[in-house]
Amino acid sequence: MCKDDTTHDQSPGTASTDCTERGVTRRRVLQGASAAGVAGLAGCLSSSGGGDDAPEPVTLGESATCDVCGMVIPNHPGPTAEIFYADEQPSGHDNPARFDSTWEAFQYDFEHDDWDREAFYVTDYSAVDYEIRTDGGQKLISTHPTAEAFADAEDVTFVVGSDVVGAMGRDLVAFGDEADAEAFADEHGGKLASFGDVTPTMIASLGM
Template identity: 50%
Template sequence: MIERQDAVTRRRVLAGVVGTATVVALAGCQGTDETADPVALDGDESCDQCGMVIGQHPGPAGQTYYRENSPEGHDPPARFCSTTCTYRHRFANEQSGWTPDATYLTDYSVVDYEVRTDGGTAVISRHLDAATFASSDDLTVVANSDVEGAMGPALVPFSEESDAAAFAQEYGGETLAAESISPELVGSM
């Protein structure tokens, strides 16, 4: 009788192990929702949209990971000297069938930024450490302000809506969800 119970127990354990392994294997086939984290852009990387050296220019920067595509000449993410270049690249590549997994922009709510006047133009500081980037899904952008970045008029992102509103009050512009930025708005800049 004890041998029969041991055999039944072994079969149940084996069935459990096989079932668990099957579930794990099927989950792996379906992929994960994990995306890569932002990286620091503090070297001499060039913008994948315009070719400018990112670290030599002021203002918010960006980076995008694409689902099944990679930028030419280097490992992901695609890197950008400005939010304007980030959106231009993303919109152009979406028309070519590239699907963005994640877009990260400089988050001015988490940095001590400064706006300085350079030849009569207000220019915002750059911040390129990995920790200064946040997902565009979570950001509010100030568009059409009097502040410029690397490519002229800057789209300045904030994770705190109140920070974006205060920035717009001081420097003009309108606040928008970063994911609602349109090709038309970027084209007008």
């Protein structure tokens, strides 16, 4: 049975494919592994604020479009993200800013570094039963744009540039459990990074 039957993953430029076809659940449940704290966030990005006053994540609905590329988010595979900014209307709409890839979210945030970021959420693939399917020679990872699937971007470990792609190609796939990230990278390639490791140069290397 499809593990995410509320969404319809779709590779860029192709019709959507039933996720029961060529799909395989890949999430590892690793015993005895604890999540490593993501510390030393002295990189290019400022703190997202966090704390009890930070806005809670929201579900990106059926018609939600990416604020960078304009694609309908639930209709495409891969990591999603959302960012809340204080006293701003990203792309002319109410918060949060919405993205169908993690790298586009970082790109947008770098371009708006003069805005006060309140919260930055990314898909946590440790928190969902994700699937990887092959379509057109590409390995595509399922999308999970629901509120409960999001985690604070400062609290995850990213796998950057693996052979598993999302809506916009190579991406940063986030895991709340560092052991899950290590297992994913061992199987699919890529390197591990924390929030503070992400730079404009890294993001530019992933862009289409």
